[in-house]
Amino acid sequence: MPNITFNDSTGKSQTIDAEIGSTVMETAIRNNIPGIDAECGGACACATCHVYVDDAWIAKLPKPEQMEEDMLDFAYDVRPGSRLSCQIKVTADLDGLVVSTPEKQG
Amino acid sequence: MSEVIKTDAVIVGAGPVGLFAVFELGLLDIKCHLIDILGKPGGQCAELYPEKPIYDIPGFPMVTGQGLVDNLMQQIEPFGPQFHFNEMVESVEPIGTPEAPLFRITTDAGQVFEAKVLIIAAGGGSFQPKKPPIAGIDDYEGKSIHYAVRKMEAMRGKRILIVGGGDSALDWTLNLQPVAERIILVHRRDDFRAAPHSVNGMRDLVAAGKMDLMIGQVMGLKGADGVLTHAVVRGADNVTHDVAADVMMPFFGLTMKLGPIAQWGIHLNENLIPVGTETFETNVPGIFAVGDINTYPGKLKLILSGFHEVALAAQKAHRYVYPDKKLTFQYTTSSTNLQKKLGVA
Ligand SMILES: Cc1cc2nc3c(=O)[nH]c(=O)nc-3n(C[C@H](O)[C@H](O)[C@H](O)COP(=O)(O)OP(=O)(O)OC[C@H]3O[C@@H](n4cnc5c(N)ncnc54)[C@H](O)[C@@H]3O)c2cc1C
């Protein structure tokens, strides 16, 4: 199973076995990763699953769809690596992915 | 102040569950007024996912959020529900007795209702503008930071910084541009989700030099005593600028906040209202809680659960509204009495 590392805003880090086919948001929620609210349950309707993808990984992920870009407008402190974690599907290629959770989800 | 509205039932929240409550109560001759802080019916379905498909509404293999709301509106039309949009229910005061409940319900617009039963179908709470987590924002709210403007005239001659790229941000940009000294629209990317005609309108104004568009994000505020002088904007180039502004209007979508429900004298359990599963009544006789706002063992936050809940709540509500009438169980397929109410017999 691919490994995903979550860094939180206080500097704590956890590495988790993620299930292929689930999303990064689901992986986080199932493992009680702090800093992800995911109020809408992954429907790309709330922007409270905002994460920063590590620089080295930005280009390796499939580009966000229009819907995700639109929803990101509602996230706070959007940076180049900003993504909505419910829109990132876990695949074998994502083994080693590193993301950081923001200080706040707005 | 407007006159007191006397009615059988007041429903707090016009989400899918509040709407269907009108139907179930209506079959039992209970007349309803609905109040919602949103400007339209449908709650989460209409506000958060109008275009998305729902697959678990019995009898509908697929229906969109807005499609479901449109159908519900059509279904309840025969009962003539009265809607009060853009108003938040602020206070609920019991003025009756446990046997013959009566409630005085007041909205933030000052409208007062008197109702025999109160149905709380408030979902996740009132939809309210999301507040951007900018340090010190609280000090400016209401003075220099607004999420809506009631009197356009108050904005005359001001430098207004509008933040966001959706319909609200663009609508306010176009509406306020003629009165403002200057409009500065700040958005994080040069791509707008708002309706194309308003985006074009904005681009024309920018091209004509009548307003400014900045690509970037507001990172901080400068001013004193709630009076804004500058917003600190980080541009797409990562350089921060102080942008002079008297007023800022952030539009980051809506979020649900429990709101004043906590002060209505009903028991709450972690922002949810505990109810029994026979009648969905709260600890206060005559006040019912249905849909996402309630909790009981096994509760699922599904639209279909809410629909079931209102059917049962209506039975008990009938006892308060018509204490002397006996209820007989009837089907809409076969009862001419029910069909008359639906306007089909
Ligand atoms: C993205 C997404 C997808 C979903 N998909 C499904 C699905 O496939 N199937 C399913 O069954 N469910 C689904 N749901 C859940 C479903 O939308 C909710 O269960 C449903 O909306 C609850 O209805 P409701 O009427 O109880 O509350 P809501 O829809 O939350 O409506 C409550 C209304 O009350 C108003 N209100 C609250 N307090 C006050 C006050 N004090 N004064 C005035 N107005 C007030 C609010 O503004 C709001 O409009 C989904 C939810 C989301 C977010």
Ligand code: FES
């Ligand atoms: S969980 Fe709501 S947008 Fe991702």
